[in-house]
Amino acid sequence: MDLVSIIGLQNHDGGWPYRKSGGSWTEPTVFALLAQWVEKGDPSSIERGLTWLRAAQRQDGGWPPRPSVAQSTWVTSVAALLPRDAIGRSHHAGAVDWLMGQTGKETSFAYKLRSELMGDGSVAEQARTGWPFFPGAAAWVSPTAISILALEKARRYQTASGLQQRIQVGRQFLMDRICKDGGWNYGRSNVLGVDADSYPETTGQALLALNEVELPKLGKALAAAQDQARQCQSAEGLSWLQLGLQAHGIIATGPPRPLPCRHIGDSALCILARAALGGRNIFLE
Amino acid sequence: MENGITRRQALAASAGCLALTRCSLVSGHRPPPRVSIVRAAYTQALYDTVRRLLVEHRVDVRGRRVVIKPNLVEFDPGTTVNTHPMLVHAALEGFRALGAAEVRIAEGPGHRRVTMDLADAAGYFETIPHFEDLFTDLNLDEVSQVLLQDPFSRLNSVYFANTALAADLLVSLPKMKTHHWVGATLSMKNFFGLVPGSVYGWPKNVLHWAGIDECIADFHAAFPRHFAIVDGIVGMEGNGPIQGNPKAVGVLVAGKDMLAVDATCCRIMRINPSGIRYLRLAAGPNRLDEENIRQIGEHIKDVQTPFELMPHFQTLRL
Numbered sequence: 001m002d003l004v005s006i007i008g009l010q011n012h013d014g015g016w017p018y019r020k021s022g023g024s025w026t027e028p029t030v031f032a033l034l035a036q037w038v039e040k041g042d043p044s045s046i047e048r049g050l051t052w053l054r055a056a057q058r059q060d061g062g063w064p065p066r067p068s069v070a071q072s073t074w075v076t077s078v079a080a081l082l083p084r085d086a087i088g089r090s091h092h093a094g095a096v097d098w099l100m101g102q103t104g105k106e107t108s109f110a111y112k113l114r115s116e117l118m119g120d121g122s123v124a125e126q127a128r129t130g131w132p133f134f135p136g137a138a139a140w141v142s143p144t145a146i147s148i149l150a151l152e153k154a155r156r157y158q159t160a161s162g163l164q165q166r167i168q169v170g171r172q173f174l175m176d177r178i179c180k181d182g183g184w185n186y187g188r189s190n191v192l193g194v195d196a197d198s199y200p201e202t203t204g205q206a207l208l209a210l211n212e213v214e215l216p217k218l219g220k221a222l223a224a225a226q227d228q229a230r231q232c233q234s235a236e237g238l239s240w241l242q243l244g245l246q247a248h249g250i251i252a253t254g255p256p257r258p259l260p261c262r263h264i265g266d267s268a269l270c271i272l273a274r275a276a277l278g279g280r281n282i283f284l285e
Numbered sequence: 286m287e288n289g290i291t292r293r294q295a296l297a298a299s300a301g302c303l304a305l306t307r308c309s310l311v312s313g314h315r316p317p318p319r320v321s322i323v324r325a326a327y328t329q330a331l332y333d334t335v336r337r338l339l340v341e342h343r344v345d346v347r348g349r350r351v352v353i354k355p356n357l358v359e360f361d362p363g364t365t366v367n368t369h370p371m372l373v374h375a376a377l378e379g380f381r382a383l384g385a386a387e388v389r390i391a392e393g394p395g396h397r398r399v400t401m402d403l404a405d406a407a408g409y410f411e412t413i414p415h416f417e418d419l420f421t422d423l424n425l426d427e428v429s430q431v432l433l434q435d436p437f438s439r440l441n442s443v444y445f446a447n448t449a450l451a452a453d454l455l456v457s458l459p460k461m462k463t464h465h466w467v468g469a470t471l472s473m474k475n476f477f478g479l480v481p482g483s484v485y486g487w488p489k490n491v492l493h494w495a496g497i498d499e500c501i502a503d504f505h506a507a508f509p510r511h512f513a514i515v516d517g518i519v520g521m522e523g524n525g526p527i528q529g530n531p532k533a534v535g536v537l538v539a540g541k542d543m544l545a546v547d548a549t550c551c552r553i554m555r556i557n558p559s560g561i562r563y564l565r566l567a568a569g570p571n572r573l574d575e576e577n578i579r580q581i582g583e584h585i586k587d588v589q590t591p592f593e594l595m596p597h598f599q600t601l602r603l
Contacts, residue, residue, distance in 0.1 A: 018422075018425035018483065019422075019425055022425075022426075022427055023427055025483060027483070065483050065484050066428075066483075068428075068430075069428070069430075069444065069484055070430075071484075073484070073486070074486060105494060132486070132490070133485060133486020133487070133490065134484070134485050134486055134490070134491045136491065136494060137485075137486070137490040137491045137493075137494055138490050138493075138494075140486065140487075140488070140490070142486075142487065143486065185396070186396050186487060186488055191465065191524070191527075191528065192465050192524060192595065194524050194528050196527075196528070199396075199397065201397075201398060201399065233360060233399075233402050233405070233406050234399040234402035234403075235402075236398065236399050236402070237399060237402070259402075262399075262401040262402070263401075263425065266399075
């Protein structure tokens with residue numbers, strides 16, 4: 001699906017669905033807009049998309065997955081990837097404030113105290129604060145990686161010291177969750193004593209978020225990501241790997257057979273990855 | 286459909302179907318649920334086996350909308366982790382032959398976002414003609430909020446995928462597996478995939494904090510029009526549902542009562558069903574007892590295959 005097709009699937013309300021003829025959702029709307037940013041899309045389509053997004057923002061500053069879901073979630077970090085001047089300064093600031101207020105439930109004082117009292121050995125791993133998908137749940141790799149990227153962008157406009165600290169701790173969270181094979185999965189490197197395998201999509205996201213981390217610490221991760229790229233079975237996974245590796249100066253080649261894009265989100269992501277391979281990584285702008 | 290509807294309202298609006306309350310499932314006199322155990326293999330004969338199972342249980346789907354919910358978890362060409370595509374295809378064909386107006390396949394994996402690619406790698410595209418047209422990724426489906434009545438979990442409401450809510454019959458097609466958090470994952474646990482990742486994320490960790498066992502029991506009550514066929518041809522033992530080892534049993538276990546089906550699967554796996562917390566929660570007194578389930582086909586003792594259990598679940602051993 002090329003950019004023209006993506007634009008053609010924009011809903012009348014200005015947002016994009018996950019799938020053709022569905023209702024508008026925050027996440028595919030942002031990715032469709034980002035794809036238009038890197039490929040000179042249709043200004044009218046972009047403005048309608050931004051208008052939909054602004055209207056969807058909740059009073060707490062966060063975004064819901066879609067307006068009918070009465071809860072701000074991790075998609076706030078996705079919306080905050082948009083250029084501040086495009087989405088609007090107050091909208092962007094609200095998103096950053098909301099993100100700064102989110103932590104994984106496992107790092108709450110009450111939960112840590114309970115874990116200590118019960119002799120839970122995983123308390124040390126839970127020391128780093130990441131971001132959950134949904135408020136009140138634990139932190140995971142994907143929302144943490146995207147939140148770091150969003151806060152990195154915000155840091156260019158805001159000087160509040162908390163931003164840098166959350167980014168650093170978030171990166172430590174990611175470093176704590178590296179799987180034995182060098183990559184990342186959803187966020188558990190070991191389940192009940194058994195090492196868990198990593199995934200291409202989360203490995204790419206984590207590498208993207210760790211773009212300022214020194215290379216020696218990531219040597220194994222970068223090698224694992226390149227292996228994953230060569231054997232990847234999904235366009236979405238390969239796109240995230242290409243974006244993540246490009247952030248470290250590596251151009252990743254995919255498998256011999258072309259991987260089909262299945263929906264608007266992964267099609268838009270492929271456009272972003274292609275732009276990154278050409279030198280423009282929108283996540284790092 | 287928008288926020289705040291109950292499952293009753295959703296069903297009334299879409300299909301005019303029956304009411305639901307947990308009480309309706311656990312009270313009143315009714316004949317003991319029937320559960321079939323049939324020997325099977327991943328061969329062409331599987332299609333006939335599944336068709337006979339559906340006839341045996343008098344599954345009336347004429348003019349109805351059927352949604353088949355397999356268990357797709359990980360990239361695994363060997364399909365030890367995922368429900369075998371041939372069984373899914375056999376069920377699809379079986380329900381079509383019985384006159385269903387529409388049969389869809391739908392799943393929302395818990396950890397992986399790339400559902401279609403996962404299905405491709407598991408052989409679903411190759412085995413099931415026009416799979417892409419028949420399949421709904423429940424993680425990216427439209428959603429409705431359903432208020433839970435008298436829930437076991439800490440959730441008062443939950444968002445479900447509309448494709449699942451609109452089904453006249455929801456068919457759970459899980460793998461027979463041990464599970465490192467709840468002991469065993471069978472037809473009831475399989476309904477976790479009805480909850481959209483687009484709302485709750487990957488993993489759907491909110492459900493864990495609300496109580497995994499309790500959520501399983503809640504979702505079982507929220508979808509009372511169901512049928513189950515458990516893929517026990519090759520299951521998974523040990524550190525399931527992902528990191529375990531293949532375990533060949535060579536059976537399908539099927540029935541209209543998912544509690545009875547799952548209790549029977551447990552006995553086949555030599556797990557005490559009363560030790561599985563979500564079964565206890567959903568069942569109420571005596572419903573899990575073997576004498577209260579009418580077995581059809583093979584006897585449990587003839588197919589019983591002990592599944593390796595994680596150390597913390599050794600007390601579940603029958």
